[in-house]
Amino acid sequence: xxxxxxxxxxxxxxxxxxxxxxxxxxxxxxxxxxxxxxxxxxxxxxxxxxxxxxxxxxxxxxxxxxxxxxxxxxxxxxxxxxxxxxxxxxxxxxxxxxxxxxxxxxxxxxxxxxxxxxxxxxxxxxxxxxxxxxxxxxxxxxxxxxxxxxxxxxxxxxxxxxxxxxxxxxxxxxxxxxxxxxxxxxxxxxxxxxxxxxxxxxxxxxxxxxxxxxxxxxxxxxxxxxxxxxxxxxxxxxxxxxxxxxxxxxxxxxxxxxxxxxxxxxxxxxxxxxxxxxxxxxxx
Amino acid sequence: xxxxxxxxxxxxxxxxxxxxxxxxxxxxxxxxxxxxxxxxxxxxxxxxxxxxxxxxxxxxxxxxxxxxxxxxxxxxxxxxxxxxxxxxxxxxxxxxxxxxxxxxxxxxxxxxxxxxxxxxxxxxxxxxxxxxxxxxxxxxxxxxxxxxxxxxxxxxxxxxxxxxxxxxxxxxxxxxxxxxxxxxxxxxxxxxxxxxxxxxxxxxxxxxxxxxxxxxxxxxxxxxxxxxxxxxxxxxxxxxxxxxxxxxxxxxxxxxxxxxxxxxxxxxxxxxxxxxxxxxxxxx
Numbered sequence: 001x002x003x004x005x006x007x008x009x010x011x012x013x014x015x016x017x018x019x020x021x022x023x024x025x026x027x028x029x030x031x032x033x034x035x036x037x038x039x040x041x042x043x044x045x046x047x048x049x050x051x052x053x054x055x056x057x058x059x060x061x062x063x064x065x066x067x068x069x070x071x072x073x074x075x076x077x078x079x080x081x082x083x084x085x086x087x088x089x090x091x092x093x094x095x096x097x098x099x100x101x102x103x104x105x106x107x108x109x110x111x112x113x114x115x116x117x118x119x120x121x122x123x124x125x126x127x128x129x130x131x132x133x134x135x136x137x138x139x140x141x142x143x144x145x146x147x148x149x150x151x152x153x154x155x156x157x158x159x160x161x162x163x164x165x166x167x168x169x170x171x172x173x174x175x176x177x178x179x180x181x182x183x184x185x186x187x188x189x190x191x192x193x194x195x196x197x198x199x200x201x202x203x204x205x206x207x208x209x210x211x212x213x214x215x216x217x218x219x220x221x222x223x224x225x226x227x228x229x230x231x232x233x234x235x236x237x238x239x240x241x242x243x244x245x246x247x248x249x250x251x252x253x254x255x256x257x258x259x260x261x262x263x264x265x266x267x268x269x270x271x272x273x274x275x276x277x278x279x280x281x282x283x284x
Numbered sequence: 285x286x287x288x289x290x291x292x293x294x295x296x297x298x299x300x301x302x303x304x305x306x307x308x309x310x311x312x313x314x315x316x317x318x319x320x321x322x323x324x325x326x327x328x329x330x331x332x333x334x335x336x337x338x339x340x341x342x343x344x345x346x347x348x349x350x351x352x353x354x355x356x357x358x359x360x361x362x363x364x365x366x367x368x369x370x371x372x373x374x375x376x377x378x379x380x381x382x383x384x385x386x387x388x389x390x391x392x393x394x395x396x397x398x399x400x401x402x403x404x405x406x407x408x409x410x411x412x413x414x415x416x417x418x419x420x421x422x423x424x425x426x427x428x429x430x431x432x433x434x435x436x437x438x439x440x441x442x443x444x445x446x447x448x449x450x451x452x453x454x455x456x457x458x459x460x461x462x463x464x465x466x467x468x469x470x471x472x473x474x475x476x477x478x479x480x481x482x483x484x485x486x487x488x489x490x491x492x493x494x495x496x497x498x499x500x501x502x503x504x505x506x507x508x509x510x511x512x513x514x515x516x517x518x519x520x521x522x523x524x525x526x527x528x529x530x531x532x533x534x535x536x537x538x539x540x541x542x543x544x545x546x547x548x549x550x551x552x553x554x555x556x557x558x559x560x561x562x563x564x565x566x567x568x
Contacts, residue, residue, distance in 0.1 A: 006301055010290050015327030016510065017290055019301030043299030043482070060481065060514075197344065197510060198327070224508060224516040226300065226481060230344075231515010232508035261561040270554025277545040 004042055009054045011229040014198040018054060018227060020044050027121060031113035033166045038121045044227075046121045048089065050114070050161055054227045058122060061091055064192070065125075066263040067223045067271075068235050069095035072155050072190040073102070074268065075219075075237060075248040079154040080104070083182070085141035085170065087159035088114030091125040093134060096157070098258040104133050110166055112138035142169050148182035156183060158191035163202070171206055176213030176238075186244055189215065193236040195229055196222045196274075200281045206236060207282070216242035220282060221271040223262070246272065288326055293338045295513040298482040302338060302511060304328050311405060315397035317450045322405045328511075330405045332373065334398070334445055338511045342406060345375055348476070349409075350547040351507045351555075352519050353379035356439050356474040357386070358552065359521060359532040363438040364388070367466070369425035369454065371443035372398030375409040377418060380441070382542040388417050394450055396422035426453050432466035440467060442475035447486070455490055460497030460522075470528055473499065477520040479513055480506045480558075484565045490520060491566070500526035504566060505555040507546070530556070 008019035023040040030036075039047045045058025069092050073079050080103045082096050088109030096105050109115065115136065119126045129136060137144065145156070156179045163171040170191075179189050189210070193203045207218050215238035225233035237246060253265035274282070292303035307324040314320075323331045329342025353376050357363050364387040366380050372393030380389050393399065399420065403410045413420060421428065429440070440463045444451040453459055454475075463473050473494070477487045491502050499522035509517035521530060537549035558566070 006292070006294050008290070008292050008301060008303060010303065010305065012305075015305040015325060017292060017301065017303030017305075018515075019292060019294065019303065021294065021296075021299040021301075041299060197508070222508070224481070224506070224514075226514040226516060230508075230510040231302075232510060259560075262559040264557070264560050266554075266557030267559055270550075270557050273548070273550030273554050275546040275551055276543075276548050 007039060009049070009052060014195065014229045016198070016229055018229060018231070020047060020057070022047070027117065029113050029117065031111050033111045036113055036117050038117060048117065048121070051165060053162065055161070056089055056091075056122065057227045060226045061125070062261045063223055063225050064233065065091035065095050066260050067221065068092055068157060068159055068190060068192055070253070070260065070263045071221055071235065071248065071268050071271070072157065072188050072237055073099050074253045075246055076155055076188050077186065077249070081153050082155045082157065083108065083148065083153050084157045084159055085145065086161070086167065087157065089118040089122060089125050090115060090129055091122070092157060092159045094125060094128040097128045097131050097133060100257070102133060104135065106135040106137060108137040108139055108141050108144040110138065110140055142175055142178070145175060145178040145182055148178070150181050151184045153182045154184060154187050156187070156189045158189070160192065162194070171209065173209040173212040176210045176215065180214045180240055183240065185241055187240070189238045190235055193220060193234045195232055196220070196234045196278050197230050197232055200278065203234065203236060204282060210238045215240055217245065219246040219272065220274065220278070222274070222278070223271060291323060291331070293333070293336060298479065298513045300482070300513055302513060302515070304331060304341070306331070311401060313397050313401065315395050317395045320397055320401050322401060332401065332405070335449060337446065339445070340373055340375070340406065341511045344510045345409070346545045347507055347509050348517065349375040349379050350544050351505065352376055352441060352443055352474060352476055354537070354544065354547045355505055355519065355532065355552050355555070356441065356472050356521055357383050358537045359530055360439055360472050361470065361533070365437050366439045366441065367392065367429070367432065367437050368441045368443055369429065370445070370451065371441065373402040373406060373409050374399060374413055375406070376441060376443045378409060378412040381412045381415050381417060384541070386417060388419065390419040390421060392421045392423050392425050392428040394422065394424055426459055426462070429459060429462040429466055432462070434465050435468045437466045438468060438471050440471070440473045442473070444476065446478070455493065457493040457496040460494045460499065464498040464524055467524065469525055471524070473522045474519055477504060477518045479516055480504070480518045480562050481514050481516055484562065487518065487520060488566060494522045499524055501529065503530040503556065504558065504562070506558070506562070507555060
């Protein structure tokens with residue numbers, strides 16, 4: 001038996017828990033917005049928790065970061081200008097910058113301490129922070145999108161925590177309307193959309209709010225994510241022009257000149273087919 | 285905050301845990317082979333644990349049962365005779381019997397108490413137990429396969445617990461050789477093959493043992509399974525005749541005359557494309 005302790009996150013909305021065998025607490029900071037804790041683990045590398053919720057493990061964050069970035073970027077015909085709301089750990093930024101066609105990315109997270117903790121404890125996620133195409137802001141994402149020039153952005157990525165606390169405003173029609181305004185006509189909004197098994201209602205509600213904001217076409221892609229409740233997660237893409245659809249640049253995804261560990265053109269194509277119980281719940 | 289307790293399974297080999305918010309212990313039996321416990325939960329229905337390991341929740345077992353049964357049965361050209369080793373909760377049996385072409389299924393689990401507990405606490409899994417095509421044995425699966433007439437079986441499904449304790453013998457070449465002998469030349473062996481993220485070595489080892497036993501072609505299909513460690517699981521199929529491959533009866537799967545909640549022809553097709561890091565690890 002292990003001599004190490006176990007750290008469990010009991011996720012009340014789903015009645016389920018995830019946990020890790022830890023070697024100890026490495027760091028902790030109470031920012032103006034939330035409490036950020038870093039633990040070492042025996043098998044999963046460093047862990048980041050925000051207000052007690054598991055955000056990252058060094059071992060499995062590639063799943064989430066690849067799936068929130070690459071499907072949207074390969075669905076857009078030619079993404080040049082990208083905005084990331086949230087994403088303070090910089091892992092999504094790193095994936096976006098792998099696309100050579102991307103000319104500028106602004107990451108706007110309200111909490112500078114998330115990025116400072118990532119720089120210290122997940123340096124691999126921050127390895128592209130000095131890319132000249134990257135702008136890293138610590139500011140209110142709601143205000144950033146409100147003030148964003150109209151029709152100026154190709155892809156908005158909402159890489160947020162759960163819809164409670166600082167991220168609550170990132171899941172409603174007012175925010176999505178600002179995203180819609182900032183996006184070019186062929187732009188894409190993509191947001192992490194929680195567990196397709198236990199939080200289907202939240203995905204439906206999010207799509208509803210996006211609809212009120214003027215988005216017309218939606219696509220939800222599930223993928224495994226062990227450190228989040230149920231180990232099964234999703235992202236949801238939305239477009240204003242339904243006719244543009246969600247066919248993606250399959251050839252470009254096949255021939256991409258960068259490595260990914262989970263994402264591939266085939267994985268992307270496969271994720272587009274929802275399990276029957278999810279498709280049934282999300283049908284219009 | 286919840287007034288209920290939480291039950292956590294700390295999975296030592298992966299250093300990760302899953303857990304549920306429980307309403308209480310409903311039943312417990314110490315069989316000659318293992319300890320079986322049933323708990324009620326607030327969000328996941330009844331739970332079954334064997335020797336402290338989460339085996340089933342009422343809410344998510346459909347994922348596993350559909351994925352261990354239907355891909356193999358739709359890959360075989362015309363499965364008539366099926367053997368299930370393990371599977372005492374009878375959920376896999378129920379899925380297999382949905383296939384009208386199946387003429388007889390023998391389920392051989394060493395522990396009668398698993399089935400008795402399933403009948404009491406998961407009656408929905410046992411609803412096909414009286415099907416005249418079903419034979420339910422409580423016996424040693426190793427001996428059953430050893431004594432099985434040669435070339436008599438179309439599909440062998442190994443629906444076992446983890447490779448420790450009573451199920452340890454179900455993961456080695458001697459057992460697989462008996463399966464190979466019992467299978468017809470175009471037969472298929474399918475076995476639950478643990479987490480593609482943290483137990484990749486076990487999948488490789490299992491394929492290696494199957495190879496020693498004369499199996500030549502392999503296909504591993506990942507799928508979500510929240511109640512198992514990491515929430516991400518897999519089944520591995522094996523054939524003696526590599527040339528037969530793993531194309532499946534796509535049209536039959538599309539037009540099946542029974543309902544499934546996770547399995548579909550598209551989900552099956554998508555699962556055949558492994559994420560790059562898994563494909564890399566499993567390549568010959």
